[in-house]
Amino acid sequence: MDLPTLELAFPGPERDRGVAAILSGEKTALTGLLDLYAHAGEPVPEVGRRFSVLDSEGRRAVTIELVDVRVVPLKEVDDDFARSEGRGYADVAEWRAAHEVFFRSEGVRALLGRTPVMGDDTLVVAQRFRVVESG
Template sequence: MGHDDLPTLELAFPGPERDRGVAAIQNGQKTALTGLLEIYEHAGEAVPAAGQRFAVLDSEGSPAVTIELVDVRVVPMKEIDDDFARAEGRGYRDAAAWQAAHEEFFRSAGVSEFLGRTPDVGDDTLVVAQRFRAVGTDAP
């Protein structure tokens, strides 16, 4: 199956944040990602499952790398541990730093605009914690 046949996945919003995330997947630093469950529900999207593959898009909307999910859990933010936080490949030193950054992002203007309100985010907020492996680089 080529990347044209795969569902797509976009990290953060287009720009430097997304570009750093895509590069971190390509170089093996990023092997986990987190989504706010409320975003999936608002979009009417099912929570992904282990075994699913996605074409990760770059800031131009082009497939950059293909990933395969190896573990997917819906958990409260407080259950994210240091190992998962570091696997996000963003330089988080521990789960507390991961949580602070994700709370800020989930309350950002872009997320609030998509949801139509600013979500309440804290220890008990449900997130979709996903571990994956890169299975192909789609960039030339």
């Protein structure tokens, strides 16, 4: 069965760390900027949706299934969710700082054609998942 693909961040060290964190079980959540979905004309993913997560070489590294999807303002993300991202965030403040830097990065600006406005009310897609199959 061909599944839609999911690419964490951009190819390179950040993506490789994310894939490794999924494979180790440290990463069980991910966050997307709602603006990116809207700009791409893609619907927000639904619970039960499965994705093939690609590594930096474009190969399927792991299959995940979404178990919770919420569209929430940045101010509603909590410490538990931040730690579930598997990136070693101590708390939501550290998580938020890192995500704001990424969402304002050159790569995201290139995708959107502008720098997104980041604030307490900026909407993100907070997703929790489980690993279905490795490799």
